[in-house]
Amino acid sequence: MVGPIASLSQLNRADGSASYKCPATGYSILGAVNAPIELPARRDALKPEEATVEVFVKPGTTTAGVGERYVEGILRSVLGKIVLGREKGFPRRGVVLTLAIVGGENVERGDSYLTILPALLHAGLLAMVSASVPLSMTFSATLLGVTKSGDIVRDPSPTAAKAAVSLHVFAVSSKNHLLLNESEGRFDFDTWELVRERALSICQGETAASADGDVSMGEGTASASLSGFIRETVEDQVYSDYAYNLDSI
Amino acid sequence: MSKEAQLSIAERDFILEALRENVRLDGRQPDDYRPLNISFGEEYGHVNLQLGKTNIIVRISAEVTKPREDRPFDGLFNINLELTAMGSPAWESGRTNDIEAYATNTLDRIIRHSNALDTESLCILKGVSCWSIRADVHVIDYDGNITDAACIAIMAGLQHFRRPDAVVRDGRVIVYGVEQRVPVALNITHKPLSVTFHTFNDSKHVIVDATLKEEQAAEGDLVIGINSAGDVCYLSKYAGAPADAMVIVKKTNVAWEKVKEINAAVEKVLQADLAKRAKIGMADESRAENDRLVQIE
Numbered sequence: 001m002v003g004p005i006a007s008l009s010q011l012n013r014a015d016g017s018a019s020y021k022c023p024a025t026g027y028s029i030l031g032a033v034n035a036p037i038e039l040p041a042r043r044d045a046l047k048p049e050e051a052t053v054e055v056f057v058k059p060g061t062t063t064a065g066v067g068e069r070y071v072e073g074i075l076r077s078v079l080g081k082i083v084l085g086r087e088k089g090f091p092r093r094g095v096v097l098t099l100a101i102v103g104g105e106n107v108e109r110g111d112s113y114l115t116i117l118p119a120l121l122h123a124g125l126l127a128m129v130s131a132s133v134p135l136s137m138t139f140s141a142t143l144l145g146v147t148k149s150g151d152i153v154r155d156p157s158p159t160a161a162k163a164a165v166s167l168h169v170f171a172v173s174s175k176n177h178l179l180l181n182e183s184e185g186r187f188d189f190d191t192w193e194l195v196r197e198r199a200l201s202i203c204q205g206e207t208a209a210s211a212d213g214d215v216s217m218g219e220g221t222a223s224a225s226l227s228g229f230i231r232e233t234v235e236d237q238v239y240s241d242y243a244y245n246l247d248s249i
Numbered sequence: 250m251s252k253e254a255q256l257s258i259a260e261r262d263f264i265l266e267a268l269r270e271n272v273r274l275d276g277r278q279p280d281d282y283r284p285l286n287i288s289f290g291e292e293y294g295h296v297n298l299q300l301g302k303t304n305i306i307v308r309i310s311a312e313v314t315k316p317r318e319d320r321p322f323d324g325l326f327n328i329n330l331e332l333t334a335m336g337s338p339a340w341e342s343g344r345t346n347d348i349e350a351y352a353t354n355t356l357d358r359i360i361r362h363s364n365a366l367d368t369e370s371l372c373i374l375k376g377v378s379c380w381s382i383r384a385d386v387h388v389i390d391y392d393g394n395i396t397d398a399a400c401i402a403i404m405a406g407l408q409h410f411r412r413p414d415a416v417v418r419d420g421r422v423i424v425y426g427v428e429q430r431v432p433v434a435l436n437i438t439h440k441p442l443s444v445t446f447h448t449f450n451d452s453k454h455v456i457v458d459a460t461l462k463e464e465q466a467a468e469g470d471l472v473i474g475i476n477s478a479g480d481v482c483y484l485s486k487y488a489g490a491p492a493d494a495m496v497i498v499k500k501t502n503v504a505w506e507k508v509k510e511i512n513a514a515v516e517k518v519l520q521a522d523l524a525k526r527a528k529i530g531m532a533d534e535s536r537a538e539n540d541r542l543v544q545i546e
Contacts, residue, residue, distance in 0.1 A: 012302050012390050013337050030306075030389060032335035056342035058333055061310035061385050064343075098335040098342055100387050102306050103290060 003229060006122065008130040008237040014098075016131020020123040021103065024155035025143070027119045028103025031127035036093035051085030053095045057120065060101040071113045071120065075099075078171060078180050079124055084134040095133055097124050105158050112184055115161045117169045118143045121180075122230065129234055139179050140203040140226035141171040144195050146187060152198050166191070170199035174227055203227055253339040256465045264466040268454040274462065275301075280503050282458045285514060287405055289522045293432065294410030298402040301460065304390035307402040309382065309410040313424060316372065316379040324371020324379040328356050328403060329386065336388035348395070355396045355485065356386075356403065359443050359474035363482035366407055370436035373415050378422050380412060382435065393461040396472065400443040405515045407435055409522065440512050441476040443483065444504035452492045455500060457507065471497065473504040477512050 002023040011017035014032035021028040039052055046052070055075040057068040075097070083095055099120050107113055118141040128135060145156035145164035156164055166185030173179050183192065205225025239246075256264075264274065271279070283301030290297065294309030316323055332349045333342040340346060360366070371380040384406060386399045411432035415424045447459040447467035459467060469489025474482045481501060486492060 011304070011335070012392070014335055014390075015338070017335075030335070032333075032389070034334050034338045037338060054342075056333060058331065058335075058342075058387065060308050060387075061383060063329065063331075096334045096338075096342070098333045100306075100333070100335060100389065102308075102387065103292070103295070106310070 004119075004122070004226075006126055006229075006233045008126055008233065014127075014131075016127050016129070016133070018123055018126030018130050019102075020119055020126060022119045022155065025115060025119065025157055026104040027101065027116050029116075029119050029123035030100045030102050031120075031123035032098045032100075033095065033124075033127040033131035033133060034098075035095040035128075035131050035133050036090050037096055039092070039094040047085075049086060049091050051083060051090040051093050051095050053080040053083055053085070054097065055079065055124070056096070056098045058098065058100045059106060060103070061106050065109060067107055067109065067111075067113045071117060074117065074180070074182065075120060075124055078121065078139075079128065081179070082136050082139070082173075083128070084136055087134045090134070095128075097127060099123055099127075107158075111158075112161065112167055114167045114169045114182055114184055115143060115156070115158055117141070117182065118155075118171075121171055122226075125230065126233060130237070138174045138227070138230055139171045140174075140230055141169060141180065142199050142202045142226060144168045144170070144199055144202075146185075146191060146195065150191075152195055154198075154202060168192070168195045168199070170196065170203070172200055172203040172227070176200070176204055253337065253461070253465070256462060260462065261466045264463060265449055268449050268456070271454075273456065274460065279454065279456045280507070282507065282511070283460070285401070285511065287401070287515060287518045289405075289409055289518075294406045296402045296406040296409065298398055298405070300394065300398040300401075300458070302390060302392035303394060303398050304388075305395070305398045305402050306387040306389060307399070307406045308385045308387075309403075309406040310385070311380050311382050311410070311412040313373065313378050313415070313422070314381040316376060321376035322372050323368045325381040326361060326366050326368055326371070326383075327381070328353065328361060328384045330356065330388075330399065331386075332388055332391075336391040340391075351487070352396050352399060355443060355472055355474075355483070356399055358485075359400060359441050359483045360403055363441050363474070363476075364438055365404070365441055367436040367438050373422055374417050374420075380415075382407075382410075382412070391461065393464045394445055394458050396443050397445050397458060400441075400474075401511055401515065404437075404440055404442060405519065408437055408440075408515070408519055410435055439476045439478065439480070440508075441474050441480075441482050442508045442511055443472055443474045444500075444507050446471040446473070446500050446504075448490065448492050448496070452490065452496050455492075455496055457503065471500065473497075473501055475501065475504050475508050477509050479505050 005021045008018050016033040018031045055072045057072050121141040143155055145153045145161055146166045166187040169182045171180035203226045286299040288297045296307045298305045330353045332340040373379055384403045413424050413432050414430040446455050448455050448469045472485045
C-alpha cells in the first residue's frame with residue numbers, strides 16, 4: 001500500500017502551510033494557517049481568555065455548502081481542543097485554518113464527508129505545526145470501511161466507501177488516547193470494537209508508547225504507523241530548515 | 250477587518266525614484282513579466298500556475314444541467330473566484346472584498362463575454378440538457394496581479410480540459426464515462442488574455458505585471474484584454490490617476506506582444522503534457538486485472 005505524501009511550508013504569504021496527499025483515496029489537500037491574527041470584534045466575545053480557532057474548508061470544484069460546514073465543525077472541535085489557546089499572545093486572537101481541496105474527486109452533495117476527514121485533519125495538523133501554533137499533542141487519523149462481508153478496509157476509495165456498510169473515522173492522539181470517533185451506517189458494538197483496535201494499530205503501529213508516555217525514537221517500524229509518518233514529515237522539514245546549523249556543529 | 254500592510258513612505262519613495270531611473274525592485278524591464286511556470290495536475294483541467302510569487306490553482310469541471318429558459322441552445326460557463334485567508338492574511342475567508350469583486354468582473358468580461366468558450370457547442374439537447382462548465386480559481390499565494398495570472402490559468406485550463414462524451418439516442422441523453430469513450434476537448438474560439446499595467450509619476454512610467462508592493466505604490470492601473478490576433482476585447486481604466494491617451498495606444502501594442510508570447514508558452518506546456526498523456530494512454534484503465542464495468546446501454 002502506498003503511503004501518504006506530505007510537505008510543509010510551501011506557501012509564502014500564510015504563516016504556516018502544508019500539503020497532504022492520500023494516494024488511496026486520491027484526495028490532495030492544501031492547508032494554510034494564520035495565527036495569531038486579529039479577529040473582528042463580533043467573534044471574540046465567547047471565550048476572552050482563549051484563542052478562537054476558525055476552520056474554513058474550500059471544495060475544489062463547487063461552492064462550500066452544508067457538507068463543508070459540517071466537517072468544519074468537527075475539525076474546529078478537534079483542533080480547538082489541542083491548540084494551547086492560553087499561551088502568551090494567543091488569547092483574544094484567532095487561529096485561522098484554511099483547507100483547500102486541490103485534488104481528487106468532489107464530495108457530492110449528500111455523500112459522506114467522512115472519506116475526506118482524515119486527510120483534512122492531517123493537513124490541518126501539519127499546517128498548525130508549520131505555523132508554530134502551540135499544541136498540547138499531535139494526532140493521527142484514519143478512515144476505515146466495513147464491507148458487506150464484514151471485512152475492514154483501510155482508506156477505501158470514494159466508490160468503495162459508497163458500497164461500504166459503515167464508515168468510521170478515528171483520530172488517535174500521540175499519547176494513544178482516542179480523540180475523535182465519527183461513524184456512519186449500520187454496525188454493532190463488536191464491529192466498532194474491532195474497527196477501533198484496527199485504527200489504533202494503524203495510527204500508532206506496533207511500537208506503542210511505553211507507560212510513561214515516551215516514544216522510542218529508533219529507526220525501523222515507526223514509519224509504518226501514521227503517527228510515525230507525521231513525525232517524520234516534521235523531522236524532514238526541521239532537518240532542511242536547520243541544514244545551515246548542522247554543518248557547523 | 251484586517252488590511253494588507255501599507256507601504257512605508259520610504260519604500261514608496263524608493264520604488265518611485267527607482268522607476269525614474271528605469272529600475273524595478275526585482276531588476277525587470279518595464280515590459281517584462283515575472284517568470285511564468287505552468288504545470289498540469291493528474292486530472293484534466295487542473296492547472297497550477299506560478300507568476301513570480303503569485304500562485305494560483307485552477308480546476309475546470311463539467312456537469313450536465315438544464316439550459317436557461319431564454320437560451321435553450323446555450324450551455325453554461327461560470328468563473329468562480331473566492332479569496333481565502335490562504336492567499337493573504339488580509340483576506341477573510343467567506344467574505345467578499347474589493348479585489349475579489351474586481352478580479353471576477355474583469356475575468357468575466359475578458360473570457361466569458363468575449364465568448365472565448367463557445368457555449369453553443371455545450372448544448373446536448375435543445376432546452377433539455379447542456380453542459381455546465383465551471384472554472385474554480387484558488388489563489389493560494391498572493392503577490393500582485395491576480396487578474397493576469399488567473400486569466401492565463403483559466404485559458405490554459407479550458408484548453409487542457411476534456412469533458413465526457415455525451416450522445417442523444419431516442420430522445421435520451423447518454424453520458425459516457427472516461428473509460429468508455431475518449432473524452433472531448435472544449436471548443437475554444439479565441440484565446441484572450443488580460444495584461445495589467447500600472448502607472449507611476451503622472452503616467453510617465455508604465456509597468457506591466459506589478460508585484461504587490463508596486464501595485465501599492467502605483468497611482469493608477471490599466472487592464473487590456475486582447476487575443477493573439479490583436480483584437481482588443483476589454484479595456485478598463487478603472488480607478489486612479491488619469492493616463493495619457495498615447496500611453497493606452499502604445500501599451501495596447503505591448504499587450505499584444507505579451508499575449509502572443511504567453512499563448513505560445515502555454516501552447517508549449519500544453520502539447521508537452523498531452524504528449525505525455527498519450528504515451529501513458531489508457532494503460533492503467535485497460536489492464537486485464539481491473540474490474541469489469543457493466544455496460545449500461
